[in-house]
Amino acid sequence: MGGRILDGKKVAEEIRGDLRRRVLFHRDRGLRPPGLAALLVGDDPASRLYVSSKVKACAEVGIHSDEALLPAGSGTLEVLAAVRDLNARREIDGILVQLPLPGGVEEDAVLEAVDPAKDVDGFHPVNVGRLALGRPGFAPCTPAGIMELLNRYGIPLTGSRAVVVGRSRIVGKPMAMLLLRQHATVTICHSRTRDLPALCREADILVAAVGRKAMITGDYLKEGVVVVDVGMNRVTEEEEARLLFGGDEKRIRTVREKGSTLIGDVVPTAMWERSSFYTPVPGGVGPLTIAMLLSNTVASFEARHGTAG
Ligand code: NDP
Numbered sequence: 001m002g003g004r005i006l007d008g009k010k011v012a013e014e015i016r017g018d019l020r021r022r023v024l025f026h027r028d029r030g031l032r033p034p035g036l037a038a039l040l041v042g043d044d045p046a047s048r049l050y051v052s053s054k055v056k057a058c059a060e061v062g063i064h065s066d067e068a069l070l071p072a073g074s075g076t077l078e079v080l081a082a083v084r085d086l087n088a089r090r091e092i093d094g095i096l097v098q099l100p101l102p103g104g105v106e107e108d109a110v111l112e113a114v115d116p117a118k119d120v121d122g123f124h125p126v127n128v129g130r131l132a133l134g135r136p137g138f139a140p141c142t143p144a145g146i147m148e149l150l151n152r153y154g155i156p157l158t159g160s161r162a163v164v165v166g167r168s169r170i171v172g173k174p175m176a177m178l179l180l181r182q183h184a185t186v187t188i189c190h191s192r193t194r195d196l197p198a199l200c201r202e203a204d205i206l207v208a209a210v211g212r213k214a215m216i217t218g219d220y221l222k223e224g225v226v227v228v229d230v231g232m233n234r235v236t237e238e239e240e241a242r243l244l245f246g247g248d249e250k251r252i253r254t255v256r257e258k259g260s261t262l263i264g265d266v267v268p269t270a271m272w273e274r275s276s277f278y279t280p281v282p283g284g285v286g287p288l289t290i291a292m293l294l295s296n297t298v299a300s301f302e303a304r305h306g307t308a309g
Pocket residue numbers: 142165166167168169170171172189190191192193196209210211212230231232233285286287289
């Protein structure tokens with residue numbers, strides 16, 4: 001069939017453009033910029049990198065950002081105190097707690113301490129509950145970004161059969177809730193699901209959020225399915241890359257020259273051939289996650305000021 005790309009990079013740029021305009025609109029009316037604070041505990045290099053890319057993205061749309069850094073070895077009480085401080089700060093509209101927290105810090109207690117009105121990651125039980133009830137609130141950024149993508153490409157959701165593989169609280173579960181909110185008939189699958197390929201073959205929309213390299217083969221895909229591949233895995237062997245990426249010499253060269261290339265949960269050649277639309281990896285879901293974090297921050301600011309751009 002030859003599926004068309006759902007271009008997450010392009011949609012993320014459109015979202016950022018819209019946010020820039022809204023931030024300028026508020027500035028012209030004499031309001032302060034929206035503010036996002038990242039709370040980082042310890043010195044894990046990957047977490048540092050994530051935080052600095054979020055800070056950079058904030059600057060690009062005119063959001064003020066702040067980093068609250070706590071040393072490795074901080075305990076739950078110290079982290080809770082830092083959260084309370086951010087809750088109280090008037091110039092901060094959004095708080096993101098960079099996960100994972102170091103062992104010994106109680107993650108649930110920390111996430112529950114964030115003011116739900118500043119919970120731009122959508123992890124607080126109040127926002128999880130609002131999502132389940134279909135009430136307004138913050139939805140987690142990755143699934144929220146996927147909804148933006150599907151909606152902007154006009155993918156019909158009402159009455160469609162959607163299958164979500166993965167039930168994490170960051171991706172799978174909120175994804176299912178958001179699809180349900182838009183009237184899809186949703187099946188959630190996980191590691192104990194029986195006959196996964198048969199269930200997946202029923203899908204008009206298949207969201208793969210497992211984290212297993214090329215687990216979903218052509219046998220799982222109905223002809224014409226819309227595939228959203230959330231997984232981020234790596235191929236390190238040239239031979240394997242040739243098998244999974246078919247004749248895509250660019251990807252094979254990347255493995256040869258850089259030692260690896262990104263791949264999702266779905267076999268790329270199968271996805272290209274059988275889908276009507278698909279998200280590429282990279283350039284599909286990934287760019288939308290940070291764009292939605294910024295979007296939630298601006299929405300939080302606007303709610304606080306009773307204003308919309
Ligand atoms: P988790 O590990 O938290 O969840 C994985 C889910 O997959 C679990 O529900 C698990 O089931 C299910 N699963 C595992 N093995 C199988 C199997 N053989 N068959 C069916 N289901 C299975 O991962 P996340 O949800 O956090 O992330 C999923 C992927 O998405 C990862 O690759 C991650 O890197 C990527 N990701 C990408 C983002 C982006 O911005 N592009 C953002 C967030 C994540 P069970 O519950 O039974 O264990």
